[in-house]
Amino acid sequence: MSEIQAILRATSTAVSTAVAVEAAALETLTARERHVLWVLGGGESNRLLARRLGIAERxxxxxxxxxxxxxxxxxxxxxxxxxxxxHDLLGSPGLPAPPQVDRG
Structure with a gap:
């Protein structure tokens, strides 16, 4: 298997796994974890996420x-x-909005 095929297979597996996560599973997360998950979709680094959320990078x-x-x-x-x-399920009034993600 070529390196590109391996990357495509890994990407396909990751997408399948992510889509398989049921909305109900999100209820197991704390409010803060849901907020972190919400802003994580913007693709920012941990350092930038920490600044945005007002918490430490660790x-x-x-x-x-x-x-x-x-x-x-x-x-x-x-x-x-x-x-x-x-993303739409994770959004919550009163929380700072995550960065815009171009989905098109």
Whole structure:
């Protein structure tokens, strides 16, 4: 298998895994984890997420680790894909809006 084929297979698997996460599974997350997941879809680094959320970078990492574990995901890529897939469900009034994501 070529390197490109391996990357495509891994990407396909990550997308399938992210889409398979049920909306009900998001209820296992704390409000703060849901907020972190919501803004994660913007593709910002942990440092920028920390600044946006007003928390330490290591706290962002801890939240992402917890989200990954609770949703039974394997990587930050899968977590980000879940964020994009369930973005409308994760949004909450009163929270700072995540960066705009070009989906077209």
């Amino acid at each position: 706290t962002v990492k801890a939240h992402i680790t917890s989200i990954t574990r609770k949703l039974e995901l394997k990587s930050r890529v899968e977590v980000t894909l879940v964020s994009l897939h369930h």
